[in-house]
Amino acid sequence: MKFPKVYSLEEIANLLNCEFIGDKNFQVLGMNEIHVVEPGDIVFVDHPKYYDKALQSAATIVLINKKVDCPEGKALLISDDPFRDFNTLTKHFKPFQFANVAIASSAEIGEGTLIQPNSFIGNHVKIGKNCLIHSNVSIYDHTVIGDNVIIHAGTILGADAFYYKKRPEGFDQLISGGRVVIEDNVGIGALCTIDKGVTGDTTIKEGTKIDNQVHVGHDSVIGKKCLIASQTGIAGCVVIEDEVTIWGQVGTTSGITIGAKAVIMGQTGVTKSVEGGKSYFGTPIEESREKLKQLANIKKIPEILNKLK
Numbered sequence: 001m002k003f004p005k006v007y008s009l010e011e012i013a014n015l016l017n018c019e020f021i022g023d024k025n026f027q028v029l030g031m032n033e034i035h036v037v038e039p040g041d042i043v044f045v046d047h048p049k050y051y052d053k054a055l056q057s058a059a060t061i062v063l064i065n066k067k068v069d070c071p072e073g074k075a076l077l078i079s080d081d082p083f084r085d086f087n088t089l090t091k092h093f094k095p096f097q098f099a100n101v102a103i104a105s106s107a108e109i110g111e112g113t114l115i116q117p118n119s120f121i122g123n124h125v126k127i128g129k130n131c132l133i134h135s136n137v138s139i140y141d142h143t144v145i146g147d148n149v150i151i152h153a154g155t156i157l158g159a160d161a162f163y164y165k166k167r168p169e170g171f172d173q174l175i176s177g178g179r180v181v182i183e184d185n186v187g188i189g190a191l192c193t194i195d196k197g198v199t200g201d202t203t204i205k206e207g208t209k210i211d212n213q214v215h216v217g218h219d220s221v222i223g224k225k226c227l228i229a230s231q232t233g234i235a236g237c238v239v240i241e242d243e244v245t246i247w248g249q250v251g252t253t254s255g256i257t258i259g260a261k262a263v264i265m266g267q268t269g270v271t272k273s274v275e276g277g278k279s280y281f282g283t284p285i286e287e288s289r290e291k292l293k294q295l296a297n298i299k300k301i302p303e304i305l306n307k308l309k
Contacts (some may be wrong), residue, residue, distance in 0.1 A: 022075025161218030
């Protein structure tokens with residue numbers, strides 16, 4: 001997430017009412033999660049296990065809960081609760097905006113696009129040309145949709161990330177301030193849910209087709225010309241490269257990559273990153289030929305045991 005203007009380190013520290021280490025005029029351009037940070041971004045860290053990763057990341061401002069040596073060319077914001085203060089920044093720079101009409105006045109809708117009854121188009125949404133939005137679709141604020149996109153009934157674009165911190169009193173949600181970006185010629189089936197990024201974008205690239213009842217988690221990127229079948233669940237921060245085929249009832253863990261032109265067979269649990277150009281099956285995931293051989297051998301166990309008697 002980029003801020004609307006350049007802020008100084010001192011201005012951000014005053015907003016959070018926290019200490020800072022570094023030049024008070026150090027430039028702050030935005031905020032992001034660690035896997036998408038760029039110079040000028042704030043990243044937060046609240047566990048010693050991840051201090052080094054955050055301090056050595058591309059982010060140049062680290063929101064941290066301990067005074068540590070500041071790497072050269074960077075600045076620190078010292079907070080007793082970085083998670084809370086990251087939420088404070090999200091609420092300040094991307095506050096929730098109420099809308100009391102079906103299509104927000106700030107939405108931009110391209111020529112030839114058709115929107116069926118009972119759909120909601122939120123604030124600052126951009127929809128391209130010749131799209132078809134079927135009934136009861138909800139498109140949350142700041143979503144971007146390209147040309148020639150079809151979205152079937154009941155789908156939701158832009159729901160919050162499933163991202164929580166456990167506290168003694170319960171679960172504290174990390175507020176989502178990112179977007180959903182749908183490129184040209186994408187098809188999305190009925191009753192799908194695509195969560196927005198926490199601070200970045202959840203992206204579905206050109207030509208991809210998604211079946212009914214598919215979930216896509218926050219900050220995931222689905223490549224060009226992919227096919228994803230019904231009841232698939234894609235966790236947050238997953239990268240699916242171009243021309244991947246995923247069959248029904250597949251589930252993935254977060255933060256993995258599925259290589260280009262891979263085929264994931266139905267009911268597979270994608271527990272790790274996999275190379276492209278191969279077919280996979282099973283839980284834990286393996287190349288399909290190897291997994292099917294294993295299953296065939298398991299069927300032979302009773303026969304082998306009878307011979308040993």
